Amino acid sequence: MNLLHKLSVVAVLSLGATGLSGCAGVAFAGSGAVGFSSVYANTTGTQFINEQTKLGAKSGESCVTSILGIVTTGSVGVNETARKANISRITHIDYRFENLLGFYAKYCAVVYGD
Numbered sequence: 101m102n103l104l105h106k107l108s109v110v111a112v113l114s115l116g117a118t119g120l121s122g123c124a125g126v127a128f129a130g131s132g133a134v135g136f137s138s139v140y141a142n143t144t145g146t147q148f149i150n151e152q153t154k155l156g157a158k159s160g161e162s163c164v165t166s167i168l169g170i171v172t173t174g175s176v177g178v179n180e181t182a183r184k185a186n187i188s189r190i191t192h193i194d195y196r197f198e199n200l201l202g203f204y205a206k207y208c209a210v211v212y213g214d
Contacts, residue, residue, distance in 0.1 A: 141199040146192070155192055156212035160185025163208040176209040187213035 162181040164174035182190055192212040199205045 139201060141197060144194060144196045146194055156187070156190075156214050158185050158187050158214060159210060159212045160187060161208055161210045163206055166205045166207075168203055169205075176207060178209055178211055181209055181211045182213060185211065185213075187211060189213050 160181045162174070162176050162184075164172060164176050166172040178190065178193060182188075190211055190213040194210040194212075196208045196210065197205070198207075
């Protein structure tokens with residue numbers, strides 16, 4: 101195999117991998133997910149905070165997972181998460197986003213309150 105052919109194969113494979121990266125994250129594009137990466141992302145962010153109150157004695161978490169942006173399961177509804185954690189007054193919401201090579205992505209909401 102000559103050098104030009106080898107370089108062409110590497111270029112095509114690189115473009116293919118870059119094109120696939122983030123496919124699973126597409127499922128969460130409108131959700132305010134913080135940070136996208138072509139190899140690995142593990143980020144957190146705050147969506148809502150009431151700075152005049154304490155974090156809250158209770159917390160609850162819910163997650164959505166996606167495989168290749170094709171199969172997505174779960175729920176990150178804040179009201180439902182608070183209800184399951186017995187929270188009647190939400191004081192703070194954090195979000196966590198993970199993405200592994202665009203094949204697998206996970207988006208979680210963590211709700212704090214009393």
